[in-house]
Amino acid sequence: MPAQLPWLEPHDPFPSPESAWGPNDPAPGLLAAGGALDVKHLRAAYGQGTFPWFSEGQPILWWAPDPRMVLPVAEFRLHRSLRKTLQKFAAAGDRCEVRVDSAFGQVIRACSSTPREGQAGTWIVPDMVQAYEALHAAGSAHSVETWVDGRLVGGLYCVALGRAVFGESMFAHATDASKIALAALVAICRVHGVALIDCQQNTRHLASLGAREIPRSEFLRQIGVAQGLAGGAWRFEPVYWNQLLAPHSTPLA
Incomplete structure (x- = not known):
């Protein structure tokens, strides 16, 4: 029993x-x-x-859960096709931009309403939306957003305590829009010394981007240290793309 x-x-x-x-x-x-x-x-x-x-x-x-799925930001897999997408996005100037915390409510509602393969409904129920909007207002939840021609086309939201970052959900209304937001989050984390992003559950999609399982005990140890460290400002600057697109980094096939 x-x-x-x-x-x-x-x-x-x-x-x-x-x-x-x-x-x-x-x-x-x-x-x-x-x-x-x-x-x-x-x-x-x-x-x-x-x-x-x-x-x-x-x-x-x-x-x-034990084990815990995490994405070590140093191990983020930038496949060749995504690299090309990011290069094109970064070169588009004002037409394409990453924004942070400009539309948290829209992002979490889009995550709630986007159909998921193998899921009949959503776990982002109205009570969860209200709770995370309150957490966002308190400064502990953030959205990373993909905007094209002034339209929100993808994004994600996460929780942050110091340098401990916990990914929650993503959505895309355009090809690769959620991957662009995730890549931007990885770049933000690299700039501010965040070592890993919690992914909670194991999925093939996350594994393809470099996420892997670690023992719960190790996860707890790492976030215990990270949340005691000062977190950086939650914003995205175009120069942050250099964290992923620097010439010395080698794309994966």
Whole structure:
């Protein structure tokens, strides 16, 4: 029988991530249910490597999977086709630009409404949208946006505590628009000394870009150090593309 899942009242502290359900339990990585989706609880959750993930009609479910999928920013795979896309995007001047935090609400709603392969619905339910907009207003959630001819065509949103960055979701309404936003996030992280981006779950798409699994214990160690370091300013400058497009870097086939 699996261990009993803790039920959290709104003011209860989170259980230790190490107490999450294991590989032989019904939902590996599930840590607790209940609690509250406010700024205080979200910061506390991410600070200990825990995140909310649930569907409409379910209680708030908190997860701390082992292993954890992360993207070490130094290992980001810039394939030849994406390099060409970024070079063209960067050379387009004012027609194409990356913006940060200019349209957080639009980004999270687009992530919520974009169909996903193999998913019948979305986990970005209205309560989650409201909660992350509050976290954004408090300075701990950010959007990285791809704009073309004044139109938002793709982007992502993430959570940041110091130099610990936790990716949440991406969307694209144009070819490679979400990949451009992710590449921009990687460049921002390189500029500001962020070592890895949390990806939460293992997907082939993320693995193709350099993400890999690490033990939860190592993940917790790294974010424990990173969140204690001062984070950089959340903005994107065109010169940041040099972090990925410098002549000495070798594209992958």
